[in-house]
Each structure stands twice: as structure tokens, then as C-alpha cells.
Amino acid sequence: MDYLIQQSLNALSFGAEYALIALGLAIVFSIMRLVNFAHGEVIAFGGYSLAVTGTLLTGNPWILMACVVLACMAVAVVLERVAFRTVRGADLTTGLLTAFGVSIILQNLFLLLGSPRPVAATQFIFLDRTLTLGPVRVSSLQIYETAVTVAAIVALLLFLRRTTLGMALRAAALDFEMVRLCGLRANRVVAGAFAISGFLAGLACIFIMARRGSAQPHMGFDPVLSAFVACVIGGFGSLPGAVLGGFLLGIAEVAVLILLPQSAGGLAHAVVFALVALILVWRPDGILSPAREKGDKL
């Protein structure tokens, strides 16, 4: 029983992390048709900013958390301004290659200015403690991660429903030009989308740093790759799809680890991706692929 609870929590927290990152990819993709592979470097930037502000500024973890989130938001908006704005409206492939280029440049900047080895930043490690709840021993970090992700999703939902910028983001996913015809500034809407993706990356960064305790140039790349898979499962560009895909991927990874015999542990990824392939055979556009039509278009 307690084993089951522990593994469910494992699955939930894995899924929560993927969902956070996948949401950041999806919100940018939904309005820009841009697969932002540099999202992982936004996370890594957050990690390095923790190492820097943690040594120079303050040791207070709460202030540092705000710094990490703000740093991720800022760098996401700056990347849009200097790199992605120039290829706005270009081909899907152009955007994809630009994102890869940005990702490689940033990773190498981290290597040159930082270090190829992990840079220690242990200020968030305290989040990860073992809690004993009756017979069950669980990691506090996993509980925080799941709870924060759920809270972030609810907050995002409220933002998208209640604010003008939120409505504009939803409308722009369907018909960006019509949003501009309503007088909303395209640059502001796009910057808003990148700021939100940066915010979500910042939250993910806090949990990744709490687990790793160090920043590394490619620390964000692997989670973003998994989040990309989550987006594909859920339906690329669909926000509910990103959340669903993230949690499904988390559950699948943990389930495969439990069910496969120890000796076949190396096959875990192969089995997970085989499952993903099966889902795509069933629904080629992902489970919750967004609607394509633009109202009553004749």
C-alpha cells in the first residue's frame, strides 16, 4: 500500500514537472507556431542565476526563488526580442532551427562563462526532505512540486479567462491577425506568451535545482525533450493537452520502471517511447489536438 502511494507520488511529481515545462512550450507554440527548444536554456539560465545571486546577493531562499522566476521570465522575453521576433511568421522549420541555434549558443555561453562542470547552488535543497506520514515515507519535494504545478495551472487558467491579455492569447492561438485587427499590439501579446513560458520555466527550475543542487549547461535540455514528447502526446499547441501529456508521460515512465524487471531497466525509455508511438498511431495529432477552423470561414 505505502509502496503504491510512494510510486503514485513519484508519477505525479514527474508528471508535474513535465506538465510545467510542456505548458511553457505549448503557450508559445499555440500563438507563434514556434517549437522553442531553447526553453531548456531558459531553465539553465535560472539555475546559473541562482548560483550567482545566491553567492553575491542573499542566502534567503524565498527571495532567491523570486529571483530565479524573474530571471527566467526576463531571459525568455529577451530571447523573443533578439532571436525569435526576426523569424516571426517564417516557416515552422526556420523557427525550429532558430530555436536550436539559440539553444546551442546559450549552452556554449554557459560553458565559456560558467564551467563545464556543475556549479553548486544548494539553496533550495532544503525543500527535499523525507516526510513520514504514518507508514508512508515520501519526499516533501514531490508534494511541493505537484501542489505548485496544480496551483500554477489554476492561476494560468484564471489569467487566460479573466484578463484582456489572457483572452488575447487564447484568441491569438486561433487567429493572430484578427487580434491585431482589434488593435492589440502583436509584440505585447507575443512578449506576454514568452513571459508566461518563462514564469513556468522558473517554477520548474526551482524544483530541478532543489533536486540537483547544481547548475550545468545542458541541465534543461533533457527535461524539455521529455516535455516536447508530452506536448506531442497531448496535441501540440493545446494547453490542456500539454498538461495531460505531461502527467501521462510521468505515469508511463514510473509504471515502466516498476513493471519492468530490474535487469531490463535500460529499456525503460524504449518502452515509454513505444507507448508514445502507439498513442500517435491511434491519434496522429495527439490526444487533445486543438481545433483548426477559424470560426465561420467560407
Added chain:
Amino acid sequence: MLEIGRLRVFHGVIEAVHGIDLCVREGECVALLGPNGAGKTSTLSAITGAARATGTIRLAGRDLSGLAIEDRCRLGIAIAPEGRRVFANLTVRENLVMGGAIRRDRRALAAEIDSWFQRFPVLGERRDQPAGTLSGGEQQMLAIARALLARPRILLLDEPSLGLAPQIVGRIFRIIEELKAQGTTILLVEQNAAAAIAVSDSVHVLSNGVVTRQGPAAAFGDGSGLMDELTGVHG
């Protein structure tokens, strides 16, 4: 109010409109008629900034060339576009909020949205439904209301009757008449020549990207002669 001179509109390398002149005075309704592919929608796209164009476009004396789509909207150009293009995934009310998104007077905007709900009770009843669930005629009303909530100087209407049942077309043209009576300046693109001439002050006929005829609406009678020209039937 709106003055267009030697306007050429391009789609990629193709020139769709070959240097037309057009003028809409304040409070006037001008109809731009023509068959499919004549360049009517291209002309509107040039005015909103969505299509690349040369020539002059002036709104209330101000040159619009080089301005982005959103800046032209903020100067007073609003459009109920071809195909309506309501935000199908937003509710009816949210669509209207988007229409007035550039306004700062939030309270007046909310009151105005309510008055649209009274004017079009079908929209009021469905204010919290996704706009994609509305019928074509209801979506057209929504698109017109959305455009007007920006408080534009001029309203561009692109084929408001397209694809609608005859009674609904009549309803839409009554709305256009009412708007005109309230003093709204309108540039109306239509294929339904008879109905468009009936609500307009002056008429321009566009064919293959050039203006072939123009004059006061009265000179076009009931538009029956024009219908043949527009549909390509020459008797």
C-alpha cells in the same frame, strides 16, 4: 474621412488592385461592388494594413502608410472581415471585450457591451457560450458589434451577407441602415448589389483590380443592370 489614391495592392508578387481612387466622407456609406476576385477584399486589407500596398491611404487627413495593423485600428479603422472571423474558442462576451480591448474606459465599455446584448438578444442569451456555436447570422452580428466596440471612425464591412439565408441577409442590411442613421461612416464590400446600393450613398464597381464605374447610388437604380455585370452574365 477616408481618402485612397492610386492604391495598388500586392499578394506576394501578384498585383491584385491596379491603382484605384476612393473617398468616403464622414457619415457616408460607400459600397464597393464587384465579382469574385475583383480586388475588393484586397482593398480592405490594404486599408487595415494586412496586405502590402502602395499609393496613399489617409484617415481624417492622416497618412496611414507604414503603420502596423494595430496602430491603424487605434487610429480608428475597424473591420468586420470576410468570413466573420469571430474568435470561436472565446465566449460571445469575450469576443466583445476583445473588440473594445484598446479602450481605457472599462465601465463605459461594459455598459456598451450590455447595450449590444439588448440590441441583439440572441447574443445576450448566449453571452457565455463559445462564439463558434453561433449561427452564421449571429456571428455576423457579433463581428459587427466587435468592430464597433473599438469606437472606430470608419467601419469596414466585408461581404456581411455572404453565406446567409435571405431573411438573415435582410436583417443584416437593416442593421447597416440603422448604423448609418446613427452617423457611422461605412465602407461596404458586397456582391449583393441590390441590397448594398439600397443602403449606400455612393457606389464604386471594381473589376479585375480597377474601378470600372462609380457614382451616386441613385444612378445605379435597383442594381439589376449591375447584377449581370457582376455575375459575368452579359445579355
